[in-house]
Amino acid sequence: MMNEFLRDIILRAGQMTLEFRRKVGGLAVDRKSKKDLVTEADRAVEDYLVGQIQRKYPSHGIFGEETGKHGGDEFCWVIDPIDGTTSYIHGQPFYSVSIGVQQNGRAIAAAVYAPVLDELFEAQAGKGATLNGEPIGVSKESCLEDSLLATGFACMRDNQVYNNLPFFQRILPQIRDIRRTGSAAVDLSYIACGRLEGFWELNLKPYDIAAGELIVTEAGGRVTDFAGGVVGLPGEIIATNGHIHDAMIAILSQTKAQILGEKGKE
Ligand code: IPD
Numbered sequence: 153m154m155n156e157f158l159r160d161i162i163l164r165a166g167q168m169t170l171e172f173r174r175k176v177g178g179l180a181v182d183r184k185s186k187k188d189l190v191t192e193a194d195r196a197v198e199d200y201l202v203g204q205i206q207r208k209y210p211s212h213g214i215f216g217e218e219t220g221k222h223g224g225d226e227f228c229w230v231i232d233p234i235d236g237t238t239s240y241i242h243g244q245p246f247y248s249v250s251i252g253v254q255q256n257g258r259a260i261a262a263a264v265y266a267p268v269l270d271e272l273f274e275a276q277a278g279k280g281a282t283l284n285g286e287p288i289g290v291s292k293e294s295c296l297e298d299s300l301l302a303t304g305f306a307c308m309r310d311n312q313v314y315n316n317l318p319f320f321q322r323i324l325p326q327i328r329d330i331r332r333t334g335s336a337a338v339d340l341s342y343i344a345c346g347r348l349e350g351f352w353e354l355n356l357k358p359y360d361i362a363a364g365e366l367i368v369t370e371a372g373g374r375v376t377d378f379a380g381g382v383v384g385l386p387g388e389i390i391a392t393n394g395h396i397h398d399a400m401i402a403i404l405s406q407t408k409a410q411i412l413g414e415k416g417k418e
């Protein structure tokens with residue numbers, strides 16, 4: 153029942169993003185920082201989702217990117233109303249609504265919906281992952297140089313000194329190519345259905361990956377931090393088809409050690 157409810161609200165939320173984007177006169181856009189944008193659609197979609205969840209499950213907690221934490225019991229709904237707001241504002245198709253449901257901090261259900269592409273990725277703990285209702289699985293590629301990876305640069309948005317550029321420079325020559333969709337939730341969902349072999353990023357927040365992490369693992373993939381441990385957010389994440397994970401850990405952890413070693417000498 154919870155999964156049907158989750159599907160209903162995420163599909164409606166996706167439609168809302170399309171309606172807002174067609175708005176005559178354009179979207180109202182604010183800046184959380186110089187490059188971190190938020191629109192009236194982000195806020196309206198989150199308000200809609202919070203309202204629906206509070207009505208259906210009044211005792212549940214909610215953690216939304218735009219409205220923060222709303223009390224709750226063992227259950228918590230982790231919401232990114234529009235993951236990929238920059239893509240959304242620029243009229244690109246690669247953005248998504250992302251909702252992860254946790255029980256005592258453990259992911260039990262997830263949905264990522266890309267409205268322009270009309271692709272709904274779902275997962276339930278222990279029951280696999282689907283794309284528009286059809287089962288999905290990660291790719292079987294085990295060779296890094298034949299792998300297509302994705303990443304993001306939120307760290308650059310915040311002008312962070314410790315950022316993704318050295319990692320990007322180290323990895324790019326060792327892989328087939330890179331894709332930058334602008335939505336971490338879409339990137340993670342693409343690993344789950346075999347369109348990407350891997351993803352890494354620094355400085356992601358819980359709502360960026362709450363849904364995508366479960367979709368990857370339920371599709372047979374692996375998600376860790378750069379050292380191969382449990383992801384701690386905001387922090388670093390590696391998500392892969394499992395077959396190239398150790399190679400990614402080796403490159404990223406070695407690069408991190410060099411960067412921090414060099415910083416230690418400053
Ligand atoms: C962003 C997207 C982007 C990632 C950033 C996220 P937002 O989410 O997921 O792909 O690189 O780190 O912040 O801000 O559009 O919800």
Ligand code: CA
Nearest residue numbers: 232235236360
């Ligand atoms: Ca996000």
Ligand code: CA
Nearest residue numbers: 217232234235
């Ligand atoms: Ca967002």
